[in-house]
Amino acid sequence: xxEIILGVVRAVFVVMFGMNLGVICTWVDRRQGALIQDRVGxxxxxxxxxxLVARAxxxxxxxAAAGAVLFLAMQDKQGRGEAPVSMGRAVVFSQLAVFLxxxxxxxxxxxxxxxxxxxxxxxTLVALGLPxxxxxxxxxxxxxxxxxxxxxxxSPLGDLVAGAxxxxxxxxxxxxxxxxxxxxxxxxxxxxxxxxxxxxxHPAADGLKTAFKxxxxxxxxxxxxxxxxxxxxxxxxxxxxxxxxxxxxxxFGTAPDGQLDITALMPAxxxxxxCSGRSLKLQVADLNVGILYFFAIAGTGIVGAALAGWxxxxxxxxxxxxxxxxxxxxxxxxxxxxxxGTMMIYGSLQVDDMVRWQANNAWGIFVQPxxxxxxxxxxxxxxxxxxxDIPEGESELVAxxxxxxxGMKFAMFQISEYIAMVSAGAIMxxxxxxxxxxxxxxxxxxxxxxxxxxxxxSLLPHPLVILLGFVGFVLKxxxxxxxQLSIRWTLPRFRYDQVMRLGWxxxxxxxxxxxxxxxxAILVMQSASAELQAAFGAAADLTKAAIAVGxxxxxxxxxxxxxxxxxxxxSVASTSARFAAAAxxxxxxxxxx
Amino acid sequence: xxxxxxxxxxxxVGKVVERPKRAVGVQTYVPExxxxxxxxxxxxxxxxxxxxxxxxxxxxxxxxDDGVNTVSYPEQRRPYPERFRGVHRLTQxxxxxxxxxACLCCSTACPAQCIHIVPAEYAVGDPRRGYERYPAEFVIxxxxxxxxxxxxxxxxxxxxxxxxxxxxxxxxSREQFIFKKDLLMQFKGRDGTQESGxxxxxxxxxxxxxxxxxHQPH
Numbered sequence: 001x002x003e004i005i006l007g008v009v010r011a012v013f014v015v016m017f018g019m020n021l022g023v024i025c026t027w028v029d030r031r032q033g034a035l036i037q038d039r040v041g042x043x044x045x046x047x048x049x050x051x052l053v054a055r056a057x058x059x060x061x062x063x064a065a066a067g068a069v070l071f072l073a074m075q076d077k078q079g080r081g082e083a084p085v086s087m088g089r090a091v092v093f094s095q096l097a098v099f100l101x102x103x104x105x106x107x108x109x110x111x112x113x114x115x116x117x118x119x120x121x122x123x124t125l126v127a128l129g130l131p132x133x134x135x136x137x138x139x140x141x142x143x144x145x146x147x148x149x150x151x152x153x154x155s156p157l158g159d160l161v162a163g164a165x166x167x168x169x170x171x172x173x174x175x176x177x178x179x180x181x182x183x184x185x186x187x188x189x190x191x192x193x194x195x196x197x198x199x200x201x202h203p204a205a206d207g208l209k210t211a212f213k214x215x216x217x218x219x220x221x222x223x224x225x226x227x228x229x230x231x232x233x234x235x236x237x238x239x240x241x242x243x244x245x246x247x248x249x250x251x252f253g254t255a256p257d258g259q260l261d262i263t264a265l266m267p268a269x270x271x272x273x274x275c276s277g278r279s280l281k282l283q284v285a286d287l288n289v290g291i292l293y294f295f296a297i298a299g300t301g302i303v304g305a306a307l308a309g310w311x312x313x314x315x316x317x318x319x320x321x322x323x324x325x326x327x328x329x330x331x332x333x334x335x336x337x338x339x340x341g342t343m344m345i346y347g348s349l350q351v352d353d354m355v356r357w358q359a360n361n362a363w364g365i366f367v368q369p370x371x372x373x374x375x376x377x378x379x380x381x382x383x384x385x386x387x388x389d390i391p392e393g394e395s396e397l398v399a400x401x402x403x404x405x406x407g408m409k410f411a412m413f414q415i416s417e418y419i420a421m422v423s424a425g426a427i428m429x430x431x432x433x434x435x436x437x438x439x440x441x442x443x444x445x446x447x448x449x450x451x452x453x454x455x456x457x458s459l460l461p462h463p464l465v466i467l468l469g470f471v472g473f474v475l476k477x478x479x480x481x482x483x484q485l486s487i488r489w490t491l492p493r494f495r496y497d498q499v500m501r502l503g504w505x506x507x508x509x510x511x512x513x514x515x516x517x518x519x520x521a522i523l524v525m526q527s528a529s530a531e532l533q534a535a536f537g538a539a540a541d542l543t544k545a546a547i548a549v550g551x552x553x554x555x556x557x558x559x560x561x562x563x564x565x566x567x568x569x570x571s572v573a574s575t576s577a578r579f580a581a582a583a584x585x586x587x588x589x590x591x592x593x
Numbered sequence: 594x595x596x597x598x599x600x601x602x603x604x605x606v607g608k609v610v611e612r613p614k615r616a617v618g619v620q621t622y623v624p625e626x627x628x629x630x631x632x633x634x635x636x637x638x639x640x641x642x643x644x645x646x647x648x649x650x651x652x653x654x655x656x657x658d659d660g661v662n663t664v665s666y667p668e669q670r671r672p673y674p675e676r677f678r679g680v681h682r683l684t685q686x687x688x689x690x691x692x693x694x695a696c697l698c699c700s701t702a703c704p705a706q707c708i709h710i711v712p713a714e715y716a717v718g719d720p721r722r723g724y725e726r727y728p729a730e731f732v733i734x735x736x737x738x739x740x741x742x743x744x745x746x747x748x749x750x751x752x753x754x755x756x757x758x759x760x761x762x763x764x765x766s767r768e769q770f771i772f773k774k775d776l777l778m779q780f781k782g783r784d785g786t787q788e789s790g791x792x793x794x795x796x797x798x799x800x801x802x803x804x805x806x807x808h809q810p811h
Contacts, residue, residue, distance in 0.1 A: 032637060035636065035637050035640040035641055035644070035661065036633045036636045036637045036640075037636070038636065038640060038659070038660060038661050038662060039661060039663050040644070040661055040663040040665060110646075110647070114647065198644075198645065373623065486630055486633055486634060486637070487626070487630070489633050490626065490629040490630050490632075490633045491626065491629065561638065561642065562642060562646070566643055566648040566660075568650050568651070568655040568658050568660065569655060569657065569658045570651075570654050570655055571654075571655070571656075571657045571658075572654060573657075574674060575674040575675035575676070576653060576671055576672050576673065576674045577653055577654055577656075578675075579672035579673075579675070579758075579783070580651075580653040580654055580671065580672050581654055583672070585651045585653070585654055586651055586652055586653045586654070586664070586669045586670065586671065587649065587650070587651040587652065587654075587669070
């Protein structure tokens, strides 16, 4: 019974993940396209809240979160002061608290500086300096605290420091949350507050709009096929997510009846990651055909597009459907053949095994870089996106195969394209970017090592490891989706014959050659000496180190970039601009949050 | 290079156009795509950061600079230029009366015939009686107006102006576009004044030459 419920829960989770990410991507596509072209893009959707409700929405969750933190902190003996606090826990809480505190203060200072100081508190905040300075001080405080605690960890002062950091951290965390929320609530002016969330409400508004739109069915269409086509296009793109593992195996205790005991999540696992209780794969279905299922189902997406083109009784639609069918069939071949090399290396068709191989060795993008490029190109073509969007090519075919659709049916085609993008991103993340694998994160915790020499080690609880893996997977999927969107906003469309030539005469021979070379390489490596094998292992660890270092460097670059001051040149050259300058500029017009 | 050898049944002498020589990096697309991605991502990251952190350009004052320059109308508005012809206003005398002398020049000049004036004489004993008239009614149909500004040009006393900097609001009935005298006199110019810039010497003022038709032979 528990198994069935968990299966349904996982299926619903994956479906919601794919659909929501797909719907958000439809909006992000336009928003990102606008930002690339120096425009704002769709961010107008707004929910107007009465100020009182908005204040409650700001304060109540913060109070609840603070209460939850206090409750969690006081739950066990360490929290109640009956046992010495472990250093790891003290570090986590104090770092979180200092981080949240400086972020809150920096946001408050930025707000006060923008609207001008009005009260004593405002003047104190302004006196603290620019938000950049606060951020730098905050990061320094975090690093200093970390170093101090690492130095004092073994000394007799260690327990005292850990206890103080833990208690202070918890209190500072609660204070920052409640203080920030109160500041936000008190600074809500006017009768109503607009909830905009950077424009994230836009996809919801679009969904509502299409749901209420009139469903016009042209005369002369094949009504059954016309109605069926959107579903045939929609479902395959969604169900392929079923074989993709979104996290490492969860380990539960065993109930008295031998079933999985959902209340007993294992606190920690051994270094080998073997689960003594009942394990739960974070995957809807671990099929033994695995990746072949992906190809089989993704291939049926063609039927929806071709059927829509044929059933619409429109020449442009028919041309679009034909193009969609020929293009998707062509690239399906490349898509499958590029993965031959990875299948040979991973030695399995099951996606979970593939991810495990990458977790134990190196990510697929390092073992099969050419396959990654080929697969990426073929996957973009497979999801009929720019630069391969000839089935839709609006300059030639108006809208191609879904030209005669409107309302929710049109939205289903549109969203299915983006869900296909998400599932392609998920497949690429699973096969080439290591799926849920986070470098140096093992079932029992963090172990940084090159070859056999261990550099750093820290034990982590089992649920946290799984959660980190899941977050890593989601970030990889989001990154791949974002990359596909960026490609769309960078490249122009190929001509039809160019698409066909690229598919059959470039990508296909290259993928065949790649699998041939991979075969040779595998033979060479299998016959290599033991020292060489160890060197390969060390090289694999080096790739993990490269990812980790790259991630850290990337984080530093992002922070530096975010903190860099904006530079804008004013040019008051028109009477309009003079009027605007006299009115104090137009930027800070009240837009709501 | 010219191809001097005639080709084909019609003996065409053509010119050989060589295929463009592309470097391998260009021909394989990948480095060029990376270059292009670099450009789009540069714009994307800069603009996203500035939008999220509230550091975006002032869409009017910094519109010539890189970055997002969209004016988020109606919350943000680009003011109309100084010489923009907006909704009309009727200027006032210091006493608060309309400057208009009901000469009908504006309604005559109006190509859209959207100005309707009912002129009236001042009461007996008023120093201005027989010297000038006043508009008992002054109506402009802003829906019919073509905003050509001829009325402003035609006015001999600077009584009608289009310097409000406003466009007519999008009303939902035709009646609401019929602007009458009281409403037209309420509007202010861009500089906030309601009086005319053209001060005149009114009958009865010490500076007025005192010429009236009653005392002069015609």
